Amino acid sequence: RKEVEQDPGPFNVPEGATVAFNCTYSNSASQSFFWYRQDCRKEPKLLMSVYSSGNEDGRFTAQLNRASQYISLLIRDSKLSDSATYLCVVGGYQKVTFGTGTKLQVIP
Amino acid sequence: GAGVSQSPRYKVAKRGQDVALRCDPISGHVSLFWYQQALGQGPEFLTYFQNEAQLDKSGLPSDRFFAERPEGSVSTLKIQRTQQEDSAVYLCASSSRGYGYTFGSGTRLTVV
Numbered sequence: 021r022k023e024v025e026q027d028p029g030p031f032n033v034p035e036g037a038t039v040a041f042n043c044t045y046s047n048s049a050s051q052s053f054f055w056y057r058q059d060c061r062k063e064p065k066l067l068m069s070v071y072s073s074g075n076e077d078g079r080f081t082a083q084l085n086r087a088s089q090y091i092s093l094l095i096r097d098s099k100l101s102d103s104a105t106y107l108c109v110v111g112g113y114q115k116v117t118f119g120t121g122t123k124l125q126v127i128p
Numbered sequence: 129g130a131g132v133s134q135s136p137r138y139k140v141a142k143r144g145q146d147v148a149l150r151c152d153p154i155s156g157h158v159s160l161f162w163y164q165q166a167l168g169q170g171p172e173f174l175t176y177f178q179n180e181a182q183l184d185k186s187g188l189p190s191d192r193f194f195a196e197r198p199e200g201s202v203s204t205l206k207i208q209r210t211q212q213e214d215s216a217v218y219l220c221a222s223s224s225r226g227y228g229y230t231f232g233s234g235t236r237l238t239v240v
Contacts, residue, residue, distance in 0.1 A: 024170075054228065063219060063231040064171065107170055109229075115184055116229065118163075118170035 023047060024110050026119035034127050037098050041122045043108030044090045053084055054109040055093050058121065064107055067093075098126045130154075134220050134232035141210045141239050149205045149235045153222030160203050161229065162195055163219040171219055177203060210239045 026043045033039045053070035068075065070082040070091050081094040091110070095102055103126045108119035133152040141147050153160050158179050163171035164187075173187040179200035188195070192211075197203040207214055217236050221229040 063233050065231070066228045069228065115173055115176055116161075117173065120168075120170040 022119075023117045024108055024119040026108050026122045028120055028122060030123040030125050032125045032127055033098050035098055035100060037126075038094065038096045039098055039124065040092055040094045041106055041108075041124075042090050042092050043110075043119050043122075044088075045108075045110040045117075046089070047110070048086075048089060049112070050110045051112045052110070052116065053082075053091050054116075055080075055082055055091075056107040056109055056118075058105045058107055060104075064118075067106070095124075098124075100126050100128065102126050132220055132222050132230050132232035134218075134235050136235060137233065139235055139237050141237065143211060143239055144209050145239075146206065146208045147210055147237065149207075149218050149220075149237070151203045151205070151220030151222075151232060153201065153203070153220070154224075154230055155201075157222035157224050157230075158200070159223040160197060161221045161223070162203070162205050163221065164189075165217045165219055165234070167216075174205070174218075207237075210237075212239050215239045 024045050055067040056064040057067045058064040070084045074083040079096045083092045105121040105123045107121045135150045160177040162174040165171040175195045176184040177197045192208045194206045215238050217234040219234045221231045223229045
């Protein structure tokens, strides 16, 4: 089993839709959780950290479920500019492991 | 600097050639990471430094790969006798206190 698993997609959604991604991780001792966004041929950029209590940043909501060992990302009111690959990142202080990414395509 | 700087941006190497990839992290960031990203895949961990100490090199795929950070700032990833399977984007990231990781633009290595 991979350390971090994501559905590769692609998720094709119309503008204005709500879309959710899940990511599962295998190491129950994992300490830190992030969602990164990666545009085609660009470096990954931090979208948001994921906290145990859940957190929201505008249209984006991230949640952590330690019992079931998954994190989620919810995007409301999708914009064309949200089209990208979303990488789930899990780890500790010294090393983080990336998922392979979920591709999102928002359609006009 | 304002961000993580990597050079060169692109590198084409003939099979068997040695290459050196440079990473200049954000000033003051003690943690530095190297990742390898193949096409269509997520970044794969290669190695980690805390200041000048290489604390984890478990992700280096072979003894042809070598990384150093002698003064705790700039880091170099060296690949000896490059092979076609080394073709990938090499990403460097730095971090302060393990909170989030800022990535450089990467070096796209193509071995021909």
